[in-house]
Amino acid sequence: IERKEYRPLTEATAITYLQKLGYFKNELCECIEIGDGNLNLVFKVKPVGSEKGLIIKQALPYAKVVGESWPLTLKRATIESNATKIYNELIPLHAPKILEHDEDQAVTVMEDLSHLQILRKGFIEKKSYPFLAEHIGEFLAKSLFFTSDFGTSPAKKKELEYLFNNPDLCDITENLVYTDPFFNSETNSFEEDLTDEIQELWNDADLQIEVAKLKLDFLSKKEALLHGDLHTGSIFVSETETKIIDPEFAFVGPIGFDLGQIQANLLFQLFSRTELKDEIIEHILNIEKVFNETFIQLWEEHSVRPFNQKALINEKLEGYWVDAIGVIGCELIRRSIGLAHVEDIDSLEHNQKIKAKKKVLKFGVYCIKNRFTIRNIGNLLNGLE
Ligand code: ADP
Ligand code: MG
Ligand code: MG
Ligand code: MG
Structure with missing residues (x-):
């Protein structure tokens, strides 16, 4: 398997990232970064005019709240994705669906819960x-x-x-x-x-x-x-x-x-x-x-x-x-x-x-x-x- 170098997504590249995976392929999309947490990027990508889209969560190699002086492993994205998958097996009603996980980019694509x-x-x-x-x-x-x-x-x-x-x-x-x-x-x-x-x-x-x-x-x-x-x-x-x-x-x-x-x-x-x-x-x-x-x-x-x-x-x-x-x-x-x-x-x-x-x-x-x-x-x- 080819490994791609890790790069943080932007609102623009988050859209193409999803489209390359086949989502919203021929649709005009918009994206905003909605992360209010301390550690990660969270993007919402959706077709223009529709309410529901998909969520991309990406870990940063440092804690966003402190800055690059506090390095933090990207592996936590895979841990989060794996835990959410277990929750989907055990209590599917109370966990978001996971659509994709990319270990190299520390990215998880999941169900949009903005309702x-x-x-x-x-x-x-x-x-x-x-x-x-x-x-x-x-x-x-x-x-x-x-x-x-x-x-x-x-x-x-x-x-x-x-x-x-x-x-x-x-x-x-x-x-x-x-x-x-x-x-x-x-x-x-x-x-x-x-x-x-x-x-x-x-x-x-x-x-x-x-x-x-x-x-x-x-x-x-x-x-x-x-x-x-x-x-x-x-x-x-x-x-x-x-x-x-x-x-x-x-x-x-x-x-x-x-x-x-x-x-x-x-x-x-x-x-x-x-x-x-x-x-x-x-x-x-x-x-x-x-x-x-x-x-x-x-x-x-x-x-x-x-x-x-x-x-x-x-x-x-x-x-x-x-x-x-x-x-x-x-x-x-x-x-x-x-x-x-x-x-x-x-x-x-x-x-x-x-x-x-x-x-x-x-x-x-x-x-x-x-x-x-x-x-x-x-x-x-x-x-x-
Ligand atoms: P962090 O690990 O950085 O705290 P969270 O997973 O808590 O990141 O997400 C940060 C924010 O992003 C949430 O408070 C919420 O507003 C938004 N968010 C995260 N996941 C989703 C989702 N599946 N659907 C809609 N919004 C989401
Ligand atoms: Mg923000
Ligand atoms: Mg959080
Ligand atoms: Mg968190």
Whole structure:
């Protein structure tokens, strides 16, 4: 096979790239770069006059948000494409269709989802999503169960570990989630008004040891194939549809990581607004409920000796949520004072933002230190009032 040298696409070359593959061949097309993420180019190509087109996502050899000084492997495009293909097999309703993948160009051509909206934006616009928890709970249960030792063979699990060997992107999480926010790292970014709270956090020896344990979990627990970046910016929604995008951080890791990351990002809505409060609380509770029920149901159908013991699955599920509560704490803290923030909080007026962030930091520390006694999401929310 001839290998072509990698070149970043432009709005003009993205059109010819697709036409060479046979798409929109004799049609006049237009293209815009719509990427709002930090790491990649995203082009929408469509025939002039029509609404729907195709999406081209291309990885850049560096992090777009920082610039060329932060190199990042192109392999993540293939990892994302492979993870999305697995999601298409396991939960086709909740993943975009993949049409092409080009490893050399780090390009994936996928279904255009622009009839949907990014969940974080929808929440900020106070929109309601009646099926959200059901869809996310099912996505989590099926993607995590069938890639765990309960739902796949030891040999296939090892294949997953090999295929999703993702050191560069894991390194980002290891630093930005579990390390940098907990000391005076120059990657951090926060308001001066938070200096006292942050000093306290950095000087808290009990917190430091618990965060170290959580980082060891992230490094060493190989429980299932994770999405790895499951925040509300990686979910496309309408009132009836839910699609999970952007699994470039996928790797085999602790189940509590995906569970905790999505829950933390829903909690940011609780900390930033009151209009949707009851609805967000219901989502958070129902995600846990649907995940647990679906996971147990799958385990009843598929698990084999010696994993088919009820006491085992109950103990494991509890453990996933203890881990998740620790992850929630880390994610709450890092999105407040680390490198990458969330629009839910950042869009608040200054004084409100500082007030919200102080609450978030305090609650984050509480989650990390008390995860073994909190144990589940119902108890977690009780600690919030
Ligand atoms: P990054 O890895 O850079 O964060 P994402 O995959 O999250 O990239 O995509 C960035 C943005 O591009 C999304 O927030 C969304 O607005 C748009 N986008 C991505 N995939 C699609 C798609 N399949 N259909 C429509 N828009 C998309
Ligand atoms: Mg742009
Ligand atoms: Mg993204
Ligand atoms: Mg991404």
